Amino acid sequence: MSALFRRWGRGLVIASGLAAGILLIAVSIIHRQTPTRGEDTFQVPTVRVVDAAPLPFVVEARGYGTAQPARTWNATANVPGRVVARHAGLESGTLLAKGTLLLEIDPSRYRLAEAEARAQLASLAAEQAQLKREVENTRRLVALERERLTLAEQELARIQRLANGGSVSRSRLGDERRATLAQRQTVQSLENELALIPARRQRLKAEVERMTTRLDQARRDLEDTRFEAPYDLRLGEVEAERHQYINAGQRLFSAEGIEAAEVVAQVPMDMLRRLLGTQTVRDAEDAGLDIAQRLDFSAIDAEVTLVAGKGARWPARVVRIANGLDPATRTARVVVQVDDPYRQVAPLTRPALVRDMYVQVRLTAKAPTPQIAVPATAVHQGEVYVVDSDQRLVRRPVQVAFEQHDLAVVAQGLEEGDSVIVDDLMPAISGMAIEPQRDEELARRLRRRALGERR
Incomplete structure (x- = not known):
């Protein structure tokens, strides 16, 4: 009896489960929702x-380059000698003003050469004055001797007539002829001296020119013993020391001007072409003139920015376009100049624009339309x-x-x-x-x- 009850119980459980599943399926079918169209759910973005x-x-072109001084000076000795004076600040990196005496070579031998040349010129001047006086004296003597010759010839003519008449001996006539010939020789000698005067004058003139050249050379050598700053500059490498003997052609020191710096910026050709396309080309009489020389560079604004330094920038101006392209990058080389690169220097925010600084150059120009x-x-x-x-x-x-x-x-x-x-x-x-x-x-x-x- 208990076994039968267990079999009926299991059947009842299975039947109940099937009935519950069928009921859930029916409820799902009754309450199902139909799919909506896509247009109903699309959101307009x-x-x-x-x-x-x-x-x-504003058309812009950019390029990169390194800063270089606009002017450099490599001081080289033109004359030999011993260094007798050297500025206390003649060291690398020192800033010195225009006109400062930087270095001096012993000038004594060149002063002696100048004095000798002056003395030679004074001697030649005295010779010229003497020659002038000799010319005047010789001309007076020539005039006097010509008068004596005239008288001698008149006397000879008189003696000749007397000798023809038999009143004067032949010996007297011979003596008169010899006297007349001697007078003629005297006059001819004086005239020869006058004829040689131009040659002597030319020789003295050549000597004066030669000594003048020697004097000029002595003065130039004397000037070459002094090295003064031709402009405000910053010193580079210094190789000369006080008391050192310097040979002609020996390098003494290098320096660079601080009034301006230049940057040769390598600008891509397409950028430069667009930039130059904003400019009006000036007419030129010479049709072969370089197109870069016919552009108004003043209409192009330029600015130099230090690549490694934040905020360090300098106003600049375009001065020229270098000839040809850079062989490595095939870029154009635009040269810009920064005036007063040492002005308003602040060590942390605005350093001086010095040699070999790597910078960016920004060129801008307003488009015509x-x-x-x-x-x-x-x-x-x-x-x-x-x-x-x-x-x-x-x-x-x-x-x-x-x-x-x-x-x-x-x-x-x-x-x-x-x-x-x-x-x-x-x-x-x-x-x-x-x-x-x-x-x-x-x-x-x-x-x-x-x-x-x-x-």
Whole structure:
């Protein structure tokens, strides 16, 4: 009996479980929900947009280079001698003012050479004065001797007539002829002396020129014994010491001017081409004149920034474009000059612009016409997403002229007033509904960036 009861109990439990499962399935079928259409659950995305508008644009080019002094001086001895004077501050790195006596070589031998040349010139001057006096005296003697010759010839003529008449002996006539010939010889000798005067004068003139040259050389050698600062400078390596004997051609010290520094910046050609495209080329009579010499560099603003130093910058100006390209990088070499690189020096915030500092050069010029610029991230493989009047997305192909920093300058494809999407949509389907929201702060930032402002 108990076994039968157990079998009926297990059957009842199984039947109850099946009934409960069938009941749950029936309830699920009765209360099931039909699927809704996708259009009913799709949410219109909200995106940031900016209006395309022509903006005043500042074209920029950047390059890197090392600073060098605009003027350098390698002092070399032109004359030999012993160093008799040396400035106490003649050491590497010292700043000295223009006109400071830096070093002097013993000038005694060159002063003696100058004195000797002066004495020789004085002697030649005396000879010239003597020659002048001799010319005057000889001319007077010539005049007197010519008068005596005239009288002698008259006397000879008289004696000749008397001798022809037999009144005077032939010996007397011979004596008179010999006297007349002697007088003629005297006159001829004096005239020969006068004829030689120009040659003597020319010889003295040549001697004077030779001694004048020697005197000039002595003076120049004397000047070469003194080394004075030709401009405000900073000393480099110094190789001369006091009492040291210096040979001609020996290097003494090096120095560099502090009034200006130059940087040869290596600028990519495409950047430089865009920058120079903003300038008006001046007409030149010489058609072969270098195009760089026909540009108005004053219209280009330049600034030099220390790469390793935060905030250290100097105003500069473009002075020339070096000939040719850099053989290693194929970049153009633009030379900028920084005036007074030692002015207002602050050791921590504004150091002096000294030799071999690695710097960045920033060149800017205002574009002649406004440009349409959008964030570079808004350009997707040659397309820009815009919102049409029905607030639908349109994929617009554009032509980007160039990119500058985070801006893309659009040459074709956008019109003034187009609403450009600046967010990155995934997916971006043409015709999809868009909820645009203008980003005024981004628009102001774009305008500042187009004007070249750093912030």
